[in-house]
Amino acid sequence: MKKLKLSTNQLIAKQPVKELGFKSTDELENYVGILGQERATSAIQFGVAMHRTGYNIYVMGESGTGRMSYLRKYLETEAKRQSPPDDWAYINNFDNTREPKVLQLPAGHGNKLQKHFDEFVDSLLLTFPAAFENPTYQQRKSLIEREFNKRYDQTIDEIEQEALKRDIALYREQGSLSFTPMQKGKAMDETEFAQLPDEKRTKFNNDIGELETMLNESLVELPQWKRESNEKLQKLNQNTIDQALEPLLKPLRKEYSNQKNVLKYLEAVKQHLHRSVIDLLADDRAMESKEDSSKRAALIELYAPNLVVAMEDNGVAPVIYESHPSYKNLFGRIEYASEMGALVTNYRQICPGSLHQANGGYLLLDANKLLEEPFVWEALKRALKEKQLKIESPYAELGMLNTITLNPEVIPLNVKIILVGSRDIYYVLQQLDPDFHEMFRVLVDFDDRIVRDPDSVQAFSQLLKNRADDEGYPPLTASAVSRMVEQSSRMAEHQREMSAKIGDLFDLLAEADFIRRMGRGRKINHEHVDRAIAAKAERTGRVSKQILDEMLEGSILIDSEGEKVGKINGLTVLSIGDTSFGSPARITAAVYPGSQGVVDIEREVQLGQAIHSKGVMIISGYLGNKYAQKFPLAISASLAMEQSYGYIDGDSASLAELCCLISALTDTPIKQSFAVTGSMNQYGEVQAIGGVNEKIEGFFDLCAARGLTGDQGVIIPAANVRNLMLHQKVVDAVRAKQFSVYAVNHAEEALELLTGCKPGSLNSKGEYTKGSLNFKVVNRLKEISELSKEGS
DSSP, X not given: OGGGBOOHHHHOOOOOSGGGOOSXXXXXXXXXXXXXXXXXXXXXXXXXXXXXXXXXXXXXXXXXXXXXXXXXXXXXXXXXXXXXXXXXXXXXXXXXXXXXXXXXXXXXXXXXXHHHHHHHHHHHHHHTTGGGGSHXXXXXXXXXXXHHHHHHHHHHHHHHHHHHHTTEEEEEETTEEEEXXXXXXXXXXXXXXXXXXXXXXXXXXXXXXXXXXXXXXXXXXXXXXXXXXXXXXXXXXXXXXXXXXXXXXXXXXXXXXXXXXXXXXXXXXHHXXXXXXXXXXXXXXXXXXXXXXXXXXXHHHHHSOEEEEOOOXXXXXXXXXXXXXXXXXXXXXXXXXXXXXXXXXXXXXXXXXXXXXXXXXXXXXXXXXXXXXXXXXXXXXXXXXXXXXXXXXXXXXXXXXXXXXXXXXXXXXXXXXXXEEOHHHHHHHHHHOHHHXXXXXXXXXXXXXXXXXXXXXXXXXXXXHHHHHHHTOOOBBXXXXXXXXXXXXXXXXXXXXXXXOHHXXXXXXXXXXXXXXXXXXXXXXXXXXXXXXXXXXXXXXXXXXXXXXXXXXXXXXXXXXXXXXXXXXXXXXXXXXXXXXXXXXXXXXXXXXXXXXXXXXXXXXXXXXXXXXXXXXXXXXXXXXXXXXXXXXXXXXXXXXXXXXXXXXXXTTHHHHHHHHHHHHHTOOEETTEEEOOEEOTTOBEEOOSOHHHHHHHHHHHHHHHOOOSOOEEEEEGGGGGXXXXXXXXXXXXHTTSSXXXXXSBHHHHHHHHHOOOOOOBOXXXXXXXXXXXXXXHHHHHHHHHHHHXXX
């Protein structure tokens, strides 16, 4: 059995400080790129360079591998080589205000145009109504009014002269005309008129009727006169406005002479100003009711472009990360204002989304967050297919938005989408969405682990230097780097690999620097790293400490010495939050005559999950294959993970369960100074399991708390030796021969260690060596089989 015992060199892959080739990281160059992700970087380069439709990118891998930071840096580098995309602005559609038009401008011209329109509005306020106070305008306006009044007055005068001839007066009062009889040059009142003879009253009435008829006939053309006068006044106003606008528009036309769409809009603004200037700036009532600030705001609302995308003329292609990819944050929204209890909006209320900002460049999105938002995924696919960016409310189609809204003109869309998410999401989308592969043809897969070799260790050292420089930490000593390499391998659970979760290692570096500052150290050394690791274990170790205390008190029954039949120490891993720890657990077995087979108590009470149940069923297969070739396997046995009150999954307890079952079957005691972990197949071959370091350390902590005797140890699969990166306290105990770690390839090796009995082998007659453990198993199974026959 000595060959199964592992040496201290096999328990951890130390990183020799001398092999690093430096004393501290200030001797190193900066690292460029992302560590150990050659496949991913090649895929990114291909995806970014491929400009055909559908070659959007899905980036998958574990968080903390540096995928997002590398993506942003790489995209920003690529963006610097590209010209900035055009600016986009929404402008008023004077023909149909519900359908704003879009204005495309060269990069950097959007802000300039917006500034020019602000100045244009200020100039309008200075120009109007001053332009209408010009003496020439006032003279022409007065002339038009006089011409109208002259025609009117002449007509009235003629009627008045005729009335005087008939002793009748014409009165003008508040815009109305009336006739009154006169006597001796004075108008008569009703009493005087009533005292006149009937003939005279009749004559007056007839004359007044004739005069009224004459008046109506003479003024029948009055509306036409008024219309002609208004047309002349309107033409005068337009000419005056045009003359006043020309100096304001001329520099704008010159500035944007090469941009036909801007010139077209300027002409539309000019035509609309014919009406709005009178209403807003020249109307006396409007002037009295509005301050200059409100007039300016009204003009801005009518004419100033709503700039939704603004680039620098000497800038680069945009790289946008949307942390909250809701519908409105991606596609933009239309806002509303309340006026007199009603919701109103206009083109100035159109707000851009991330797709607007990233148009012509790159947009990074978190896949998980994206898929959680309603309507977004389908809308994004539709926009990418149609290459159009449309602002609309998804709730309007559902009848949930009843107010009048806008229908802005669409903007052409040319953007590279980079989705960052987990592998699970990628495979689900591949399976359930037939459009996904067509839209995201490039897969970037970030590895979780990095090969640990001299080159990667050197690169990792340089990466630590980069981080220290970026965060303002002092250099790391070679011993600190060595400890960080070992911790990385422990996180990867492999002696020849390192973890790609650089973010967690950077957190450890930050905590080590904090400890250095508390101790006023000049550089970060291995002691700071060790203390940071220990401090985190202390912070997150409440539950593990509580379980250990309960074991020491006897609340949880775990033996670490002596021998017991049908009882064995299994090893489990518990995960809580971002920490995991190992804990021994007692497994018991009971065997009795019958034909129920091996019963998994955990499964029967619905605490055992599928993989755990599979492991128990494999034990039945092993027993039948190994021992029941000449007689039927008739056995009733039960297995239980004692004092377990939660769900149990995984098959790493199957080796311990087999050993426990054989102990109960043959009444052979098992050494309680051992704990066992390992999966097995139906032929007894021991297979690798996960969490081997935590499991070993969990049992070691219990033994160390009770006192190490030198007889205690752990049995693990030989396939897990490469995964050992044990804590130094375990290595030191093994070196002092106070604790042992054994690696087995077959279940019989574990049985021999646990029971001290030789398993035995088949002789030429097909029988096991007399007195061996296997001999006892066969005999006991025969007895149970015969008892079953007798009972039947």
